[in-house]
Amino acid sequence: MTQIPSTKHQALSTNNLVAGYERRVLLRNLFLSVPHGAFVAIVGHNGAGKTTLFRVLTGQLPYQGTVVVAGRELRTVRRPAVEGLLAHLPQRNVVAFPIEVRELVVMGRFRQHRSLLAGYTAADYQLADQALHEVGAAHLARRDFTQLSGGEQQLVWLAQLRLQDAALWLLDEPTQQLDIYYRRRVFGLLRRWGQELHRTILCITHDLEQLPELPGYLLNLSAPEPALQPLSRETVDAARAWLEDEASLHN
Ligand SMILES: Nc1ncnc2c1ncn2[C@@H]1O[C@H](COP(=O)(O)OP(=O)(O)OP(=O)(O)O)[C@@H](O)[C@H]1O
Numbered sequence: 001m002t003q004i005p006s007t008k009h010q011a012l013s014t015n016n017l018v019a020g021y022e023r024r025v026l027l028r029n030l031f032l033s034v035p036h037g038a039f040v041a042i043v044g045h046n047g048a049g050k051t052t053l054f055r056v057l058t059g060q061l062p063y064q065g066t067v068v069v070a071g072r073e074l075r076t077v078r079r080p081a082v083e084g085l086l087a088h089l090p091q092r093n094v095v096a097f098p099i100e101v102r103e104l105v106v107m108g109r110f111r112q113h114r115s116l117l118a119g120y121t122a123a124d125y126q127l128a129d130q131a132l133h134e135v136g137a138a139h140l141a142r143r144d145f146t147q148l149s150g151g152e153q154q155l156v157w158l159a160q161l162r163l164q165d166a167a168l169w170l171l172d173e174p175t176q177q178l179d180i181y182y183r184r185r186v187f188g189l190l191r192r193w194g195q196e197l198h199r200t201i202l203c204i205t206h207d208l209e210q211l212p213e214l215p216g217y218l219l220n221l222s223a224p225e226p227a228l229q230p231l232s233r234e235t236v237d238a239a240r241a242w243l244e245d246e247a248s249l250h251n
Contacts, residue, residue, distance in 0.1 A: 108163025
């Protein structure tokens with residue numbers, strides 16, 4: 001019988017995780033042990049399987065091996081986000097109807113209101129305004145979300161995430177469309193929110209230049225045997241050198 005290591009003190013652990021698509025395995029025997037409150041930057045080439053890992057964690061893709069989130073094997077959880085195990089900010093998130101920014105942000109409180117038909121309170125809206133202020137998007141509060149630029153929309157989604165109470169946050173390239181000022185600001189916020197709100201944060205990113213200053217871990221999914229490494233100038237530079245080398249593309 002396979003021994004599964006104790007996962008009590010981990011926000012997330014994977015044991016021999018294998019996942020992918022028909023005829024294409026992308027995650028091979030992945031062993032991860034992410035402590036509570038850690039920040040993990042996930043890097044790798046296009047198509048390396050970063051989003052695929054998030055599909056596994058959000059219950060959208062079957063897998064082999066073990067995945068434990070907050071002490072629960074994910075296979076036994078039907079909808080991890082709805083049950084509050086995690087919050088997920090996907091790479092693309094389309095809203096098909098006009099909606100005021102503030103109304104979209106306040107929905108981050110949905111889990112606290114699932115049983116209440118009464119809707120959100122003044123205190124909820126106050127939190128929404130505060131979150132918009134924190135991401136530097138207070139001026140967008142009354143705008144129609146669907147008319148915002150890609151970068152503005154990304155800031156609004158971050159404000160919504162700020163209100164979610166899940167202990168594990170998954171962010172898929174949250175700064176992809178942001179300018180250089182907001183990129184820096186958002187990584188600073190993730191650091192602060194992680195510490196102040198005790199969140200464990202997994203963040204897929206191609207913004208390697210933002211990472212050396214952050215405390216946490218680096219996971220390079222393009223490496224031959226991906227594993228958590230402490231974030232530092234050295235580890236980020238090594239990952240960059242690896243990713244810039246054409247030979248690593250065919251790894
Ligand atoms: N439903 C699917 N069926 C078959 N292949 C798929 C499916 N979804 C994704 N893939 C392929 O799996 C590979 C990994 O995709 P994934 O989205 O995980 O990459 P990624 O590391 O997040 O890349 P990027 O940095 O470009 O976002 C890609 O080559 C993609 O074409």
